[in-house]
Amino acid sequence: xxxxxxxxxxxxxxxxxxxxxxxxxxxxxxxxxxxxxxxxxxxxxxxxxxxxxxxxxxxxxxxxxxxxxxxxxxxxxxxxxxxxxxxxxxxxxxxxxxxxxxxxxxxxxxxxxxxxxxxxxxx
Amino acid sequence: xxxxxxxxxxxxxxxxxxxxxxxxxxxxxxxxxxxxxxxxxxxxxxxxxxxxxxxxxxxxxxxxxxxxxxxxxxxxxxxxxxxxxxxxxxxxxxxxxxxxxxxxxxxxxxxxxxxxxxxxxxx
Numbered sequence: 001x002x003x004x005x006x007x008x009x010x011x012x013x014x015x016x017x018x019x020x021x022x023x024x025x026x027x028x029x030x031x032x033x034x035x036x037x038x039x040x041x042x043x044x045x046x047x048x049x050x051x052x053x054x055x056x057x058x059x060x061x062x063x064x065x066x067x068x069x070x071x072x073x074x075x076x077x078x079x080x081x082x083x084x085x086x087x088x089x090x091x092x093x094x095x096x097x098x099x100x101x102x103x104x105x106x107x108x109x110x111x112x113x114x115x116x117x118x119x120x121x122x123x
Numbered sequence: 124x125x126x127x128x129x130x131x132x133x134x135x136x137x138x139x140x141x142x143x144x145x146x147x148x149x150x151x152x153x154x155x156x157x158x159x160x161x162x163x164x165x166x167x168x169x170x171x172x173x174x175x176x177x178x179x180x181x182x183x184x185x186x187x188x189x190x191x192x193x194x195x196x197x198x199x200x201x202x203x204x205x206x207x208x209x210x211x212x213x214x215x216x217x218x219x220x221x222x223x224x225x226x227x228x229x230x231x232x233x234x235x236x237x238x239x240x241x242x243x244x245x246x
Contacts, residue, residue, distance in 0.1 A: 004243065004245060034199075036197075036198065036199040036200070071206075072225070074159075074223065074224055074225040074241035074242050074243070075159065075241060075242070075243060075244075076157075076159040076227075076239055076240065076241040076242075077159070079241070080241065081204060081225040081227065081241045083194075083206060083225070100197065101197055102195070102197040102204040102206070102225065104199075104204065104227060116199055117199065118197035118198060118199040118202070118203065118204045119197050119198070119199075120127065120197070120198060121198075122127060
């Protein structure tokens, strides 16, 4: 599969809120997931599909998603960029906010081996 | 300067069609610029600010820009992503098309040292 084929499947699954299926079918068991920022004491980097699935599950449990938009993909060799915009409420705080970010994904041997999230960590 | 400060200046200058000023003030003399695709025989990679300025000049001469949109920046450590959407006409062919791409820029010592453009090269 070309990077663009994988990228299009990824975007389609994310658009249909099937992120879990994307992780199961398109990601390497050894995937590394890197955030732009992390709370004090927490790591920006998570290694392994199991840990990445758990991170996504925790995020979904802590947020109510009112609406979302997934744009792209834009490919370059074995990488591609996707843009995410979400209107969400953080359940613990009750705070509603607009989440704007871009993801840079790297493909190796037909699997996504690295995902890096780009967003502002300024207050 | 933080990466975000440089990123915001970059976006502001691009929005005001001052790409030349962005190159002059924010880029390293040794910047490397990489396209997602290139015509047969041409290189995807251009090295050095002078060559990058020349590449931009040639593109501007070959295209009429009807309107454009610059979104972002989305930062992650010493890199940031910007999205470009342009409505342009290629002058030699007369063909009008929507250009959709994302750029991944890398900052080192307060200068942009690498720009990589992400877009579909499929027909």
